[in-house]
Amino acid sequence: MTAAPPPSRPTPPDPASPPDRAAESATGAAAPGPGTAAPGSRGAPASGTRPPAPREAAAAPGDRPARAAAAAAGAARPGTGGRGVRAATPLSDEDRGRLLAGAHHDPHALLGAHPVRGGLLIRTLRPFASGVTVLADGLRAELHSEGDGLFAGVLPLRTVPEYRLLVDYGESTATVHDPYRFLPTLGELDLHLFGEGRHEQLWRALGAHVMDHQGVTGTRCTVWAPNAQGVRVVGNFNYWDGTGHPMRSLGSSGVWELFLPDLGEGELYKFEITRPDGSRTVRADPMARRTECPPATASVVHTSRHRWQDDDWMARRGQRPVHQAPFSVYEVHLASWRPGLTYRQLAAQLPAYVKDLGFTHVEFMPVAEHPFGGSWGYQVTGFYAPTARMGTPDDFKFLIDALHRAGIGVLMDWVPAHFPRDDWALAEFDGRPLYEPQDPSRAAHPDWGTLEFDYGRTEVRNFLVANAVYWCEEFHIDGLRVDAVASMLYLDYSREDGGWTPNVNGGRENLDAVAFLQEMNATVYRRCPGVVTIAEESTAWDGVTRATHHVGPGGFGGLGFGLKWNMGWMHDSLGYVSKEPVHRKYHHGEMTFSMIYAYSENYVLPISHDEVVHGKQALVSKMPGDWWQQRANHRAYLGFMWAHPGKQLLFMGQEFAQGAEWAERHGPDWWLLDPSYEAEPDHRGVRDLVRELNRHYAATPALWERDTEPAGFQWIDGDASEDNVFSFLRFAADGAPLVSVTNFSPVVRHGYRIGVPDDVPAWREVLNTDAARYGGSGVANPDPLKTETVPWNGRTSSVPLVLPPLATIWLRPA
Known part of the structure; x- marks a missing residue:
């Protein structure tokens, strides 16, 4: 048998849109070249060129005789087929047109194997193929060409065997499983739960999943597209031409499904959707668990192989409520x-x-x-x-x-x-x-x-x-x-x-x-x-x-x-510390207002990325004064923040007083910590303070155990606006106290008396943001500080303090 000359090809499709296969079918043109790849996707050939055979499973050694026979036979003419294979009843014009146009809701009803009177009808859609032979249990049957990449025949069989297809592309052949001989891979329970909105592990049902189905390894592709006329899978495995891979609709669920045998991990794919108006769009998988690296946009078939080693963490992370x-x-x-x-x-x-x-x-x-x-x-x-x-x-x-x-x-x-x-x-x-x-x-x-x-x-x-x-x-x-x-x-x-x-x-x-x-x-x-x-x-x-x-x-x-x-605390407190100290007394209430509503919700105190971009300046740069005062303000503010009720959040770079706004192009200015940089001790000192804040915080239940309970906080003096001083107590569940005092003035205050609980005979300064090792002036209190029976701030006992300039100190019972 000699190969029939191919019919003339139509004008190559416009690269901006997929080819109209329904129109080509009506004019009798041969299967067109592959559709163009979706923007940002790899693997598409030039428009109008004939690609090599789709990358499918290579022929097994046992298939060599069949492959040789098919090659010797050459390309099949329309209406011809192997011995014992009767021509199938042609598809209706409507079914054929919709199938080739990617607008058919049930391609499995047209393709694959179907018992008919007198045998078994097998039909396949293989664009670019010159011939297709069915291989099953020693049977080799060449299908008749129906044009446009459709091949069909009625085989003298009574049951559906586990057949494969030997597809001849002229210069190469491939032995493959037929995707249209497989039952649906998605169960009724999955569809029911999704329809009810209660599929709590939806990612296990939709998307692309490598799996074994009816004894064959492949990839299940599913997508929700209820308004589509049809959906096809495109990818690098079919040169981004979905003609041969239409999906079936799973009824009223709006889900479309196709099992692709032999397709595995790492394959690129998208969904080609025929819209209600007949136009097409190529979309990434909304449920894709892996993607190409931007600017490429294809989805990637993924199988996780990670073996977790965090069992201890997972077992204990819920032992204590986060707000406690x-x-x-x-x-x-x-x-x-x-x-x-x-x-x-x-x-x-x-x-x-x-x-x-x-x-x-x-x-x-x-x-x-x-x-x-x-x-x-x-x-x-x-x-x-x-x-x-x-x-x-x-x-x-x-x-x-x-x-x-x-x-x-x-x-x-x-x-x-x-x-x-x-x-x-x-x-x-x-x-x-x-x-x-x-x-x-x-x-x-x-x-x-x-x-x-x-x-x-x-x-x-x-x-x-x-x-x-x-x-x-x-x-x-x-x-x-x-x-x-x-x-x-x-x-x-x-x-x-x-x-x-x-x-x-x-x-x-x-x-x-x-x-x-x-x-x-x-x-x-x-x-x-x-x-x-x-x-x-x-x-x-x-x-x-x-x-x-x-x-x-x-x-x-x-x-x-x-x-x-707590966006209110963030806004008010940053507004306060950005003022010159001489003006802060007029804004004192901005720092105390947060305690009016502190227990209305369970709060996080955020100094996030949003506060250090778009002209808002880095945290240290918001502070007034010279460089020393800016850093001192920065340290004092962090000390106040860590002692205030609520959890803390700090954006990268602020832990070492980066002066520049953050930009995603270069990130934090790590060079500021380089020992060769002359200002390095200034920045390293702030980072050392953050380390100490976190260390003392974790070791002091008073700072977190009763974060959401009003009984865990008491003002010592919340009205010292003339002094720019804020002093308060925090209490642990067992009553153990911590005193926090912040002086937002650039002056040292000697003998500054505050009222304290009278059941604590002496106190120890456990944190001082003005310590020399943090870059401060080194003003400190004696150790210990003895409680005196001098009434103050409405209490019967008090202690006299030395308040460092622009600093926060914490006191704990000695």
């Missing part, structure tokens, strides 16, 4: 902490650094995949994938493992408030608003040019709740700091009058977002013992850290967070 435990946080932007380091290289440096400074936790700014590094991770496109900029998901697990083994908890910034509009990601994912609300004015985030999630849609809420669980269960994350909670809670957030629609009760609260946050918190706390959720919430919303079943004055149940960032 020491909790001081070092906030890190991983990509710029030491620019250029991978996750594994960070694992060799970051745990030792944080442990040396005594922080109990690190908090990573967002690590989920994001296309624009300048967003610092706050515009997420890959919610289930750690950014590939520093390594693989297993590399990221290795870093967390190393921190846990060093005794350091790991918090992660989580961003469920919005997502970017990239046309290869979530925006109008299947041709219509899906993850975002239908109303464009409701969907658009007014501040960031992004889209908000539709928290009222069951599947979207499930996507986000499962995502929170995913990071805690799969990556052993110890806490989620939830970004921009206020923008989620209010329908009128940053919107003018008339630019928003009230809720069903006529209010401004986003009831769907409230329900989502409550469900997320309840689910995480139930499934992940020891994990804490932390809200970045900047308003006076009542009950952010109240349990979800406790209804407050506003009629809402608590949101269920464990902690909340």
Whole structure:
């Protein structure tokens, strides 16, 4: 048999859009060249060129006779086939057109093996193939060509064998399993739970998963796209042409599925979606657990091989409630902490650094995949994938493992408030608003040019709740700091009058977002013992850290967070210390106001990245005066912060008084700590102070054990505005006290008397931010300080102190 000359090819498709295969089928043209790769994806050939055979399993040695026979036979002419193989009834024009156009909801009904009268019909869609032969239990049957890459025939068989296909591409052949002979890989329970919004491990059902199915190893691909006419898998394995890999719809669930035999770990893939209007879009997998490194945007088939070594940490992390435990946080932007380091290289440096400074936790700014590094991770496109900029998901697990083994908890910034509009990601994912609300004015985030999630849609809420669980269960994350909670809670957030629609009760609260946050918190706390959720919430919303079943004055149940960032304390205290000391007496109340509401929520005191960028200056540069005074103010402020009720958070670089604003391009100015730099003792002294603050903090239950109890705090003198002095007591559960006194004036105050508990005969100065080893002037108090029966500040006993300039001192019973 001689090969028939190929029909003339149509004009190569426009590289900007996938070829219209339905139109080509109607004109009788041969299968076109591959579609172009999605933006940022590798592996696509030049437009209009014929690629080599799709990369499939090589023919097994036992298949050589069949391969030789197929090669000798040459390419099949339409309507011809092997002996004993009858021609199949042709597909209807409608089915054929929809299949070739990627718009068929059930390709498995047309392709694969199906019993028919007189035998077994096998049909396959193999673009670019010149011939296809069925191999099964010694049977070799050449299928008839039906054009456009379709091959079919009726074999004299009564049952469906475990067959394979020998595909002849002219210059090469491949022996492969037929994806369309496999049953669905997703069970009814998975689909039911997803439809109910209760699939708490959704990442195990959707996305790409290497698995064994019906005795064959391959990859299950599943995606939620309820508005799509059809979905196809594209990737480097098929040269980004999805013609031969259409997915089937799993009914009303909106989920599409395809098992790809022999496809394994590391493969690049996306989903080619035919929209309701017939146009096509190529999208990254919303559930991808690994991605290409930006700016490339393909998803990557991933199988984790990490073996955790943090069993001891995981077993004990939940033994003490976080609000009754020491909790001081070092906030890190991983990509710029030491620019250029991978996750594994960070694992060799970051745990030792944080442990040396005594922080109990690190908090990573967002690590989920994001296309624009300048967003610092706050515009997420890959919610289930750690950014590939520093390594693989297993590399990221290795870093967390190393921190846990060093005794350091790991918090992660989580961003469920919005997502970017990239046309290869979530925006109008299947041709219509899906993850975002239908109303464009409701969907658009007014501040960031992004889209908000539709928290009222069951599947979207499930996507986000499962995502929170995913990071805690799969990556052993110890806490989620939830970004921009206020923008989620209010329908009128940053919107003018008339630019928003009230809720069903006529209010401004986003009831769907409230329900989502409550469900997320309840689910995480139930499934992940020891994990804490932390809200970045900047308003006076009542009950952010109240349990979800406790209804407050506003009629809402608590949101269920464990902690909340105290944005009021941050704003007021930074405003105070930025004033010249001579003016501070007029702003004294800004430092004491926080104690009016200190126990309304469980608070974190954050000096975060947001306060040291965009012209706000680094912490030390906010301080007035000369360089010595700036550093002294910096040290005094940190001493006041660590003694104030609430947990502490400090952004990288502030622990050694970096003077420049942070920039993600270069990170902290580590050269300031170089011994060859003449000002190095100034910066090293501040870092030594932070180490001592954390050491004393961890060893002093009075500073954390009753953080959320009013009985754990008493003012000694909160009204010394003329002196710029703040003095107060903290108490442990057993009553053990700590005295904190801060002098925000640049003068030494001798004989400064404060009232103290009369049951403590003597006191010892355990911390002095003016110590010479920290870069201070060395003014100190005698050891011990004896309590005198001199009434003061409403107490029967007192002690006379020497207050160093611009300094905080701590006293404990001697």
